[in-house]
Amino acid sequence: MQSNNELEAKKKVQRIREWIIEKALFASAIVSIFTTLAILAVLLFEAAGFFQTVSIIEFFTTTVWTPLFQPQHFGVLPLIWGTVLVTLIALTVAVPIGLGSAIFLSEYAPDQLRRVVKPILEILAGVPSVVYGYFALTFVTPFLKQNFLPDMIVFNALSAGVVLGIMIIPMISSLSEDAMLAVPQSFREGAYALGARKHEVALKIVVPSALSGIVASFILAISRAVGETMIVSMAGGSTPKLTLNPLESIQTMTAYIAQISLGEAPYGSIEYRTIFSVGITLFALTFAVNLIGQWVAKRFWKRY
Amino acid sequence: MLAVAVVAVVSLSLSYWYYTSATQKLSGTIEIDGSSTVFPITQAVAEEFQKSNPDVRVNVGISGTGGGFKRFTKGETDISDASRPIKDSEAQTAAQNGIEYTVFQVALDGLSVVVNPSNTWVDYMTTQELNLTWRPGSPVDSWNDIRPEWPNQPIHLYGPGTDSGTFDYFTEVIVGEVDASRPDYTASEDDNVLVQGIAGDPNALGYFGYAYYAENTDKLKVVPIDSGSGPVIPSDQTINAGQYTPLSRPLFIYVNKESLKRSEVKAFVKFYMENAEQLVAEVGYTPLPASVYQENLTKL
Numbered sequence: 001m002q003s004n005n006e007l008e009a010k011k012k013v014q015r016i017r018e019w020i021i022e023k024a025l026f027a028s029a030i031v032s033i034f035t036t037l038a039i040l041a042v043l044l045f046e047a048a049g050f051f052q053t054v055s056i057i058e059f060f061t062t063t064v065w066t067p068l069f070q071p072q073h074f075g076v077l078p079l080i081w082g083t084v085l086v087t088l089i090a091l092t093v094a095v096p097i098g099l100g101s102a103i104f105l106s107e108y109a110p111d112q113l114r115r116v117v118k119p120i121l122e123i124l125a126g127v128p129s130v131v132y133g134y135f136a137l138t139f140v141t142p143f144l145k146q147n148f149l150p151d152m153i154v155f156n157a158l159s160a161g162v163v164l165g166i167m168i169i170p171m172i173s174s175l176s177e178d179a180m181l182a183v184p185q186s187f188r189e190g191a192y193a194l195g196a197r198k199h200e201v202a203l204k205i206v207v208p209s210a211l212s213g214i215v216a217s218f219i220l221a222i223s224r225a226v227g228e229t230m231i232v233s234m235a236g237g238s239t240p241k242l243t244l245n246p247l248e249s250i251q252t253m254t255a256y257i258a259q260i261s262l263g264e265a266p267y268g269s270i271e272y273r274t275i276f277s278v279g280i281t282l283f284a285l286t287f288a289v290n291l292i293g294q295w296v297a298k299r300f301w302k303r304y
Numbered sequence: 305m306l307a308v309a310v311v312a313v314v315s316l317s318l319s320y321w322y323y324t325s326a327t328q329k330l331s332g333t334i335e336i337d338g339s340s341t342v343f344p345i346t347q348a349v350a351e352e353f354q355k356s357n358p359d360v361r362v363n364v365g366i367s368g369t370g371g372g373f374k375r376f377t378k379g380e381t382d383i384s385d386a387s388r389p390i391k392d393s394e395a396q397t398a399a400q401n402g403i404e405y406t407v408f409q410v411a412l413d414g415l416s417v418v419v420n421p422s423n424t425w426v427d428y429m430t431t432q433e434l435n436l437t438w439r440p441g442s443p444v445d446s447w448n449d450i451r452p453e454w455p456n457q458p459i460h461l462y463g464p465g466t467d468s469g470t471f472d473y474f475t476e477v478i479v480g481e482v483d484a485s486r487p488d489y490t491a492s493e494d495d496n497v498l499v500q501g502i503a504g505d506p507n508a509l510g511y512f513g514y515a516y517y518a519e520n521t522d523k524l525k526v527v528p529i530d531s532g533s534g535p536v537i538p539s540d541q542t543i544n545a546g547q548y549t550p551l552s553r554p555l556f557i558y559v560n561k562e563s564l565k566r567s568e569v570k571a572f573v574k575f576y577m578e579n580a581e582q583l584v585a586e587v588g589y590t591p592l593p594a595s596v597y598q599e600n601l602t603k604l
Contacts, residue, residue: 068466070484071440145504153460154501155490238465238491249490263467264370266393 043283046276053270059277065240065256067274068265074274076281078240082157082250083285086232087225089161089246090168094221097165098172099214105173106180107202118177125170133234136163141235155237155249164231168221175220179213180206212300219293223286229254253282330357332568337365338372338385339469340495341513342555344587345411346385349576352583360568368493369469370394373558379403382563383573386556387413387469387513404561408573408600410580412590414538415474415551416517417527422506425454428528428535431478431550437461437509439479442486447507461489462498462510474511477550499523514538518588543590555589570604577601 051059054074062075101121105114140159145152152158183206191201207214237249238259251259257275265271336346343366350362367375369386376384377398389407390398398405417434419426425447433451437444437459447454464471466483476482492498495516502508503523517526517538528535531549542548557576563569577600584591 064487066440066487068483069440069487070481153490153505154497155492239488241488259465262367262371264368264374266397 040283043276043280046273047280050270050273050277053273054277063242065251067271068260068263072270076253076278078242079251079253079256079278080281080285081242082232082236082240082252083226083254083282085157085246085250086161086164086236086252087222089158090165090225091218091222093162093165094168094172095218098169098217098221099176101169101173102176102180102214103202103207106177107198107206118174121170121173124166125174127167129167129228129230130234132163132167133231136160136231136235149247152247153249155235155239156247157236157250158246160232160236161246163235164225164228167228167231168224171221171224172217175217176210176214179210179217182213183209212297215300216293216297219289219296223289223293226282226286226289227254229258233258253278253285257282329359330568330571331359332566333361333363334383334563334569334572335363335365335381336383336385337367337375337381338383339369339387339555340366340464340493341369341387341413341468341470341515342385342410342557344515344519345555345580345584345589346383346557346576348583348587349572349579352579353572353575357568357571360572362572366493368465368467369472370467371493376405376558376560377401377403379560379562382560382566382569384558386558387553388473389556390558405558406561406564406603408557408559408577408603409554409592409596410557410576411555411584411592412543413553413555414514414543414548414590415470415511415553416514416538417509417511417529417551418502418517418524419510419527420502420504420506420508421523421525423508423525426525426527428530430530431532434478434529435480438463438475438485440484440486457507460505460508461486462501462508463489463491464495464498464512465491465493468493470512473553474551513589515588540585540590552590564604574601574604577604 059074059076061077062073063077064073064075065078066073101117105118109117136159137154140163141152141154141156144159187205187209188201191205196205232252233255236252236255238251238255239249240251240256241248243250257278260271260275265275334350336350343364347364350364354360354362364385365372365381369388372381372384372386373390373394375381377394378401384405417429429450436442437450438461444450445458446456447459448456450459463474463485471485472482475485479485490498490501492501495512498510498512499516499520502510503520509527517524526537528537529548529551530536533547536542536548538548538551543552546552557573559569559573564573577597580597581591581594
C-alpha cells in the first residue's frame with residue numbers, strides 16, 4: 001500500500017509527462033506553420049526588392065520575358081502561359097484516362113482484377129519525375145516525330161504535357177475511385193431496380209454523387225502539374241513565349257526558376273531577384289487553385 | 305621476440321611506403337566543370353590520364369563557362385573549363401573568396417555556324433547577315449528575309465543557352481554586345497542536343513564549337529563565313545593564320561592555385577600540357593604552337 005506522498009509524487013510525474021508530450025506535439029505542428037510562413041516571408045521580401053526596380057504593371061501586363069538577354073524585358077505572362085499550356089495538355093491526357101480507370105475499377109472490374117490493376121497504376125506515381133523527363137525527351141518526342149509530326153522540334157510543350165499527364169493519372173484515378181466506392185450501394189441498386197443499364201448507373205448516378213471527391217482529385221492533380229519542374233525543364237524548352245501551338249518550345253515558371261538557380265546569375269542582381277518574383281507568382285497561382293478546389297469540394301459535398 | 309616483430313612490421317611498412325611513392329601511385333579526386341566547348345578536350349585528357357593513374361578520379365562537368373566559374377570562384381572545383389576569359393565580376397568573386405588561379409590557354413576554336421545537309425541554298429554567310437539574323441528584335445523569320453534569292457521557308461534557330469561561354473562570345477563578336485541576342489531560338493547548354501536538333505531539321509541554322517561539327521560531319525554542313533575578305537571555312541590552317549575571323553577564339557582552363565599544390569592535380573595539368581597538342585587535334589579543335597604548351601608547363 002503506497003503512502004499518500006508517494007501517490008502524490010506519482011501523479012505529479014504523470015502530469016508533467018502529459019504536459020511535455022502535449023507541448024512536443026504542438027511544437028511539431030508549429031514547425032510546419034512556421035516553415036510556410038518563413039518561405040512566404042522570404043519570397044515577399046526578395047520580391048519586394050525586385051518590384052522596386054521593375055513595376056508590377058510591367059511585370060503582369062507586358063508579354064516578353066528576357067531577363068537573361070540584352071535588352072531585358074520582364075513580362076511574366078509567357079511563363080504563366082507556359083505553365084497553363086502544359087497543364088492543360090496534361091489534363092486532356094490524365095482526366096479521361098484517370099477517370100476512366102477509376103470508373104472501370106470501381107464499377108466494372110471484378111475484385112481480383114482490381115487488386116492487380118490498382119497497384120500497377122500506383123507504380124506510375126512512384127516513378128521519379130526526372131525519369132519521366134528523360135522519357136519525354138528520348139522516347140516520346142522521337143516517337144511523335146517519326147510517326148505523326150515530322151516537323152516536330154526537340155523541345156516542345158506537347159511531349160512535356162503528355163508525360164506530365166501520365167504522371168498525374170494515378171492521382172486522379174486513385175482519389176476518384178475512392179470517392180466512387182464511398183457512394184452507397186443502395187443508390188446503385190435503386191437505379192438498377194428502376195431499369196437502368198450499367199453504364200447509366202456508372203455515369204448518371206455514381207459519378208454525380210461522387211463529384212466532390214472527383215473534383216478534389218482534379219484540383220490535386222492540377223496543383224501537382226503546375227508545380228512540376230523536372231519534366232518541363234528537360235522536355236519543354238527554355239524559350240518563354242505566348243503561343244497556342246503545342247509543338248513549339250515554351251518555358252514554364254518552374255523551369256525558369258530552375259534555369260536561373262542553376263545558372264550564373266550573380267547574387268543580388270535583378271536576374272537573381274526574378275527567382276523570387278516568379279516564385280511568388282507561382283505560389284499565388286497554386287494557392288488560388290487550392291482555394292478554388294476547397295470551395296468546389298465544399299459546394300458539391302454530400303453527406304451520406 | 306616482440307622486438308623482432310616490431311622491427312619486421314616497421315621495416316615492411318617503410319618499404320611499402322617507399323615502394324608506393326617510388327612508383328608514384330597518385331590518388332584523389334579532381335573536380336572540373338565549365339564550358340561544354342572545352343569539355344571534349346578535358347574529357348579526352350582525363351580519360352588518358354586515368355588510364356595511367358587508375359586511383360585518380362577526374363570528374364568533368366558541363367555547366368557552361370558561366371556555371372563553371374560560379375562554382376570555381378567559390379572553390380568548389382579545382383579546374384574550370386572556359387571558352388571565354390573570366391569576367392571582372394567573376395574575378396572579383398574569386399578574390400573575395402580568397403581563390404587564386406592560373407590561366408592556361410589550351411586550344412583555338414573556330415566557332416562554327418552549321419546548317420542541315422539538305423540545305424542546298426546556303427553557300428556562305430556574311431557577318432552582317434549573321435548579325436541581322438541573331439540580333440534582338442531581328443526581322444528575320446524566313447530564309448529569304450536574309451537574302452532574297454533564298455527560299456521562302458521558315459528559319460529555325462539553334463544555339464547555346466545564356467550560361468554558355470559560346471553564347472557570350474558569339475553575341476559579342478557578331479551582334480556587338482554580350483548577351484544581346486534574339487530570344488526565340490532553341491537553346492541548350494548541351495551541344496549534342498543542338499547537333500540532334502539541326503541534323504533533324506532541314507530549315508535549321510545554329511552555332512557551336514567546332515569540335516561538335518567535326519564529330520558529326522555526316523549530319524551537318526558548315527557555313528563559310530565572310531567577314532569582308534571572302535568566305536572562309538573553319539579549319540586548322542585558316543584559324544592559325546587568323547583568316548577565320550571573327551569566330552576564332554582561344555579556349556582556356558583556369559586552375560585553382562591551392563589545388564595545384566596537390567600532386568594529382570599538378571600531374572594532371574602537366575599531363576594536359578604535354579598531350580594537348582595531340583589530343584586537341586584528335587578532338588577536332590586547333591592546337592596551339594608547341595611553344596605555348598611549353599610555356600604553360602613552366603607556370604606549374
